[in-house]
Amino acid sequence: MSPDLELIQGFDPRTGEPAGEPVGSLSLSAVKQAVDxxxxxxxxxxxxxxxxxxxxxxxxxxxxVDELVETADRETALGRTRxxxxxxxxxxxxxxxxxxxxxGTYQDTVIEHAEGARPDLRRINRPIGPVAVFAASNFxxxxxxxxxxxxxxxxxxxxxxxxxxxxxxxxSKLTAELVLEALADVGAPRGVFGIxxxxxxxxxxxxxxxxxxxxxxxxxxxxxxxxxLCAERPDPIPFYGELGSTNPVIVLPGAVSARxxxxxxxxxxxxxxxxxxxxxxxxxxxxxxxxxFLDAVAEAVSGTVGAPMLAERIHGGLVAGVEELAAVxxxxxxxxxxxxxxxxxxxPAVYVVSDADFRANAEQLREEHFGPVGLVVTYPADRQPDVxxxxxxxxxxxxxxxxxxxxxxxxAREVLPELERIAGRIVFNGWPTGVAVTxxxxxxxxFPATTAPAHTSVGSAAIRRWLVPVAYQDAPAALLPxxxxx
Amino acid sequence: MSPDLELIQGFDPRTGEPAGEPVGSLSLSAVKQAVDxxxxxxxxxxxxxxxxxxxxxxxxxxxxVDELVETADRETALGRTRxxxxxxxxxxxxxxxxxxxxxGTYQDTVIEHAEGARPDLRRINRPIGPVAVFAASNFxxxxxxxxxxxxxxxxxxxxxxxxxxxxxxxxSKLTAELVLEALADVGAPRGVFGIxxxxxxxxxxxxxxxxxxxxxxxxxxxxxxxxxLCAERPDPIPFYGELGSTNPVIVLPGAVSARxxxxxxxxxxxxxxxxxxxxxxxxxxxxxxxxxFLDAVAEAVSGTVGAPMLAERIHGGLVAGVEELAAVxxxxxxxxxxxxxxxxxxxPAVYVVSDADFRANAEQLREEHFGPVGLVVTYPADRQPDVxxxxxxxxxxxxxxxxxxxxxxxxAREVLPELERIAGRIVFNGWPTGVAVTxxxxxxxxFPATTAPAHTSVGSAAIRRWLVPVAYQDAPAALLPxxxxx
Numbered sequence: 001m002s003p004d005l006e007l008i009q010g011f012d013p014r015t016g017e018p019a020g021e022p023v024g025s026l027s028l029s030a031v032k033q034a035v036d037x038x039x040x041x042x043x044x045x046x047x048x049x050x051x052x053x054x055x056x057x058x059x060x061x062x063x064x065v066d067e068l069v070e071t072a073d074r075e076t077a078l079g080r081t082r083x084x085x086x087x088x089x090x091x092x093x094x095x096x097x098x099x100x101x102x103x104g105t106y107q108d109t110v111i112e113h114a115e116g117a118r119p120d121l122r123r124i125n126r127p128i129g130p131v132a133v134f135a136a137s138n139f140x141x142x143x144x145x146x147x148x149x150x151x152x153x154x155x156x157x158x159x160x161x162x163x164x165x166x167x168x169x170x171x172s173k174l175t176a177e178l179v180l181e182a183l184a185d186v187g188a189p190r191g192v193f194g195i196x197x198x199x200x201x202x203x204x205x206x207x208x209x210x211x212x213x214x215x216x217x218x219x220x221x222x223x224x225x226x227x228x229l230c231a232e233r234p235d236p237i238p239f240y241g242e243l244g245s246t247n248p249v250i251v252l253p254g255a256v257s258a259r260x261x262x263x264x265x266x267x268x269x270x271x272x273x274x275x276x277x278x279x280x281x282x283x284x285x286x287x288x289x290x291x292x293f294l295d296a297v298a299e300a301v302s303g304t305v306g307a308p309m310l311a312e313r314i315h316g317g318l319v320a321g322v323e324e325l326a327a328v329x330x331x332x333x334x335x336x337x338x339x340x341x342x343x344x345x346x347x348p349a350v351y352v353v354s355d356a357d358f359r360a361n362a363e364q365l366r367e368e369h370f371g372p373v374g375l376v377v378t379y380p381a382d383r384q385p386d387v388x389x390x391x392x393x394x395x396x397x398x399x400x401x402x403x404x405x406x407x408x409x410x411x412a413r414e415v416l417p418e419l420e421r422i423a424g425r426i427v428f429n430g431w432p433t434g435v436a437v438t439x440x441x442x443x444x445x446x447f448p449a450t451t452a453p454a455h456t457s458v459g460s461a462a463i464r465r466w467l468v469p470v471a472y473q474d475a476p477a478a479l480l481p482x483x484x485x486x
Numbered sequence: 487m488s489p490d491l492e493l494i495q496g497f498d499p500r501t502g503e504p505a506g507e508p509v510g511s512l513s514l515s516a517v518k519q520a521v522d523x524x525x526x527x528x529x530x531x532x533x534x535x536x537x538x539x540x541x542x543x544x545x546x547x548x549x550x551v552d553e554l555v556e557t558a559d560r561e562t563a564l565g566r567t568r569x570x571x572x573x574x575x576x577x578x579x580x581x582x583x584x585x586x587x588x589x590g591t592y593q594d595t596v597i598e599h600a601e602g603a604r605p606d607l608r609r610i611n612r613p614i615g616p617v618a619v620f621a622a623s624n625f626x627x628x629x630x631x632x633x634x635x636x637x638x639x640x641x642x643x644x645x646x647x648x649x650x651x652x653x654x655x656x657x658s659k660l661t662a663e664l665v666l667e668a669l670a671d672v673g674a675p676r677g678v679f680g681i682x683x684x685x686x687x688x689x690x691x692x693x694x695x696x697x698x699x700x701x702x703x704x705x706x707x708x709x710x711x712x713x714x715l716c717a718e719r720p721d722p723i724p725f726y727g728e729l730g731s732t733n734p735v736i737v738l739p740g741a742v743s744a745r746x747x748x749x750x751x752x753x754x755x756x757x758x759x760x761x762x763x764x765x766x767x768x769x770x771x772x773x774x775x776x777x778x779f780l781d782a783v784a785e786a787v788s789g790t791v792g793a794p795m796l797a798e799r800i801h802g803g804l805v806a807g808v809e810e811l812a813a814v815x816x817x818x819x820x821x822x823x824x825x826x827x828x829x830x831x832x833x834p835a836v837y838v839v840s841d842a843d844f845r846a847n848a849e850q851l852r853e854e855h856f857g858p859v860g861l862v863v864t865y866p867a868d869r870q871p872d873v874x875x876x877x878x879x880x881x882x883x884x885x886x887x888x889x890x891x892x893x894x895x896x897x898a899r900e901v902l903p904e905l906e907r908i909a910g911r912i913v914f915n916g917w918p919t920g921v922a923v924t925x926x927x928x929x930x931x932x933f934p935a936t937t938a939p940a941h942t943s944v945g946s947a948a949i950r951r952w953l954v955p956v957a958y959q960d961a962p963a964a965l966l967p968x969x970x971x972x
Contacts, residue, residue: 043903110926119916121926123947126906128939212932231717235878235933238940392721403962412965417529420612425957428965430605440596440607442957446698447721453614453954454724461609461955468939469947471911471928476889479898479914 006198008169013077013308016343020074023169025198035208037191038130038159044189046127046157051098053186054155057146058091058098060182061175068174072140075168077308077342078274083141090141093148093437097155100460106156106467109483119474122484125467127157128238129212132205134226135165135172136217137310138277144168145175145195148437148462149215149240154192156466158212161194163202165218167311172197206230206237213466216241217279217457219370220448227451240465241451242443244368245395246283247432248423250415253288253381254405255429260293261300263400267374268300270431272337272348275307276372277314280396280432283368286355288381297350297376298335304348306340309371315344318371322349325375328364330357334376348372355379355386362389384411387418393446393453396432397423422446424456492684494655499563499794502829506560509655511684521694523677524616524645530675532613532643537584539672540641543632544577544584546668547661554660558626561654563794563828564760569627576627579634579923583641586946592642592953595969605960608970611953613643614724615698618691620712621651621658622703623796624763630654631661631681634923634948635701635726640678642952644698647680649688651704653797658683692716692723699952702727703765703943705856706934713937726951727937728929730854731881732769733918734909736901739774739867740891741915746779747786749886753860754786756917758823758834761793762858763800766882766918769854772841774867783836783862784821790834792826795857801830804857808835811861814850816843820862834858841865841872848875870897873904879932879939882918883909908932910942 006025009018026034061068069083076083100106107125114120131153135144142148145162153160164172176195183193196205206214206229214230214237216223223241230239251263270282287293309315325331330353337348351374358365358377365375366389379385387397397419401408419426424445435443441459444450450457455465477485492511495504512520547554555569562569586592593611600606617639621630628634631648639646650658662681669679682691692700692715700716700723702709709727716725737749756768773779795801811817816839823834837860844851844863851861852875865871873883883905887894905912910931921929927945930936936943941951963971 046903112924112926118922118924119920121922121924123926123928129907227717227722231713236713236937237933238938401962403964409962409964416965417532420956421615424955425959426961427959428961430960434605436604436607438598438604438607440598440609440957442609442955444955446954447723451722452724454950456955464940468932469910469928469930469942470906471926473911473913474916475912475914476887476895478889478895479902 006200008166008197010075010167010169012074013310013344014342016312020170023173023197026196026201028204031196031201031204032208034161034194034196035130035210038161038194039210041159041189041191042130045159045192048188050155050157051101053183053188054094054098054151056182056186057179058094060178061087061091061146064178068141068171071174072168072171075171076140076310082274086139086141089437090146093142094146094151096437096460097151097463100463101155104483106463107483111484121471121473122475122480123469123471124481124484126470128466128468129158130210131158131160131466132211132214133160133162134202134216134218135162137165137167137314138274140168140171143217145172146179148458152462153215153466156463158466159192161196161205163205164195164197169197203229207233211237213238214240215457215465220244223451239451240455240457242279242457243448243450245279245445245449246366246368246391247280247394247396247398248387248390249282249285249398249400250385250387251285251287251400252408252411254402254408255400256288256290256293258402261296264293264296264300266431267297268304270433271374272304272372273433275309275346277310277370278433280435282374282398282432284366284375284377284390286377286379286385286387289378290381294334294352301335301337301348301350304337306337306346306348306372308340308342309344309346312344314370315346318346318369318373321367321369322373324364325351325369328361330354346371350374350376352376352378359389366391384414387415390422391448392422393449394423395443395445395449396425396427398427398430398432400429424449492686494652494683496561496653496655498560499796499830500828502798506656509659509683512682512687514690517682517687517690518694520647520680520682521616521696524647524680525696527645527675527677528616531645531678534674536641536643537587539669539674540580540584540637542668542672543665544580546664547573547632548577550664554627554657557660558654558657561657562626562796568760572625572627575923576632579628580632580637582923582946583637583949586949587641590969592949593969597970607957607959608961608966609955609957610967610970612956614952614954615644616696617644617646617952618697618700619646619648620688620700620702620704621648623651623653623800624760626654626657629703631658632665634944638948639701639952642949644952645678647682647691649691650681650683655683689715693719697723699724700726701943701951706730709937725937726941726943728765728943729934729936731765731931731935732852732854732877733766733880733882733884734873734876735768735771735884735886736871736873737771737773737886738894738897740888740894741886742774742776742779744888747782750779750782750786752917753783754790756919757860758790758858759919761795761832763796763856764919766921768860768884768918770852770861770863770876772863772865772871772873775864776867780820780838787821787823787834787836790823792823792832792834792858794826794828795830795832798830800856801832804832804855804859807853807855808859810850811837811855814847816840832857836860836862838862838864845875852877870900873901876908877934878908879935880909881929881931881935882911882913884913884916884918886915910935
């Protein structure tokens, strides 16, 4: 390794001390080589039994779940229960995509026989080419090396090169080794999967001519910088970024009457889950002006405890953001939880502001706080809640209503068109932090939630990001893909 | 009108003289007003009987076909036969999308009932919002004011503001008036359709906060400038641009033996159709080294006659490009047709180069020439044709083969993976210049053919550009869109 290469050191968030040996970043020539190998593997991977390969990766990860969880817990402090569940979610995703491949509808085939002057036309989806995947900090498995972007791209027929996240290098390295082992076991072509470490290697990766698309989950700043590199290539390529979301929640008066304390408890749980480090964290909640309900929220949040955050930088960002939030006119602290343990631990907190003050300072107040910190916006209970001022782009929006209450239903109907415009998923009487990995899921939304509002990064439709159509006009049967023959 | 506004003057390509009165460009405040009206119309248009509205627009245009053709012929010199056909294609497109709406599958609904811990999740497509459409020079109807982008966006539920092309202002104005009349007749909300004139108005249009997506057909330079404006907005929006394509054609030796003169004639016809002003014009053709076949190509092209081009600028661009092409080492003129009449008329021409010389100067030789000018690349008949060096992004690629000839079939099979990688549509034993408007069509391709390779601008799938999914989690039936209820 040349001496100017970066060393990626993971840290134990519980102590702030280094966690295991560092992993070296890749040189430009090593990045180029990984991309060359991915390119060479492309045609063979298109024809490979990819469903079997995805199943093999899932089985290999399941087999090593203890080792994976132990490594990740040391680097992320997310806890064994959560991390074990996340490995299961990750292998479930891989198996979902092997089902998608066996089902075949992802190919979206259309066959039109010649008629009159119209030629015979048949269309099918093909893989876009080698893909770069940028792993997220907050899901060391499900949105990381073998996560949803990787699973969906491999399923589509695209070789994948992952840029590992700096917050969990050893987890990334171990996962990559297991993926490579599983692929070798089933005889997959060399180069179908690769991994690079280091920001500079990531920037170089998206600029390689053979890279045909990019998946990214992370901060708006990092995502926009990579999006710019993709847009400024001689041949711009699609950049599918999931960047940030404040996930507005609207609590209607009937819901408060019917189950106020349940909502308060659910909110505190959703806000502080995983130390608040979810892209679907409920950042802004609109509630009727109701002292008892605010008390219930305050009490629920006071009962929570913070936890180590993923990285010193993430903790520092939260602390700075909260200081700015607290200083905005009209904003006051409603309640705080207990601080977590360790040098980078969060302290859950909820601030409150009137809807008039919220709209007056919306630019500042709609900023995302990555962590267990929420803003409650109160509106007069005899008026419609007004979400003007929240971000125009969210992964989710949530409505709590009493479905038996006509006024609640009418109010929900009134606000729905606006929520549909600004969010990819509308949750009713629940919390946004759980994201089911299914066919109907849409984990997306207008900018800044994502850079590609027509696409999802969770669920089976995520494969569409890596597919492009090709139409065959008057093709001899022998030259048609099998799925397009009569 | 304020005095600093641009006057958009159309010209008669047959004489170079002004054609009718100029049309004034729009001021920034008028652009803003059009966008405000489009925004206000959005919700009402989502719920409107859009199929009836599209049918009404189609009927209105058909009713005025003579007036439309006369106006367009004066501004484009494309001839009454072609233009009458193009109005038919345009109204056919509008009716295709009214069928798409009545069929309903464009909503791509998925319903998953709750199961175990998994919530009830239902997904449906919704319109992205008000859309800007940039009309093309070369199709004054089918890719212009009421063309495929407008039809598909209106169908999706998006209000549309068209930026008219400078080459046919009066045709654009007349079409817009007819569209507005038809929409008023069926009681569509004011603001659902608008039109702006002038480049500056177009640039301002894509920067308006309420514009949610852009469709564009035109030059790479113009398209990339607008794509940049879209990417640099505070909230970047999707830009669907169709920019340029050289549409490689590969003629295999067996095809030459079986029907060489038919291929030569077909090539000359496709190359010179509409004065070569098609994005699917066959710009580069690979043929075996076969003197008799080259003679047949030369003879066929010599028998063609040029025609007035759409605009002085387009004619100037072709002349300059051909000068550069002719000066590349190894390139020689194979044949010329007769010059057309008028100041901006093209002269059809075909140049020839060996495949070795082609690859040595590929950067220059793969430039698109918008007009009836082609490059023939010869390859040794005992070798595979090698398309290395052609552009990486094309709307089409074409193979001429003798399907009964085993060597041709093997050669086609060999080159197909590469063609699938670089082109959106593969044509067999035909020519790329006809583009059927159907469900299976894919009129797209990697950059620079388009800026969004997963999407088509022709055929029913074009509606997908203007749709984004929204998922409903555990929604009460009363609040679900009708199509998502049990």
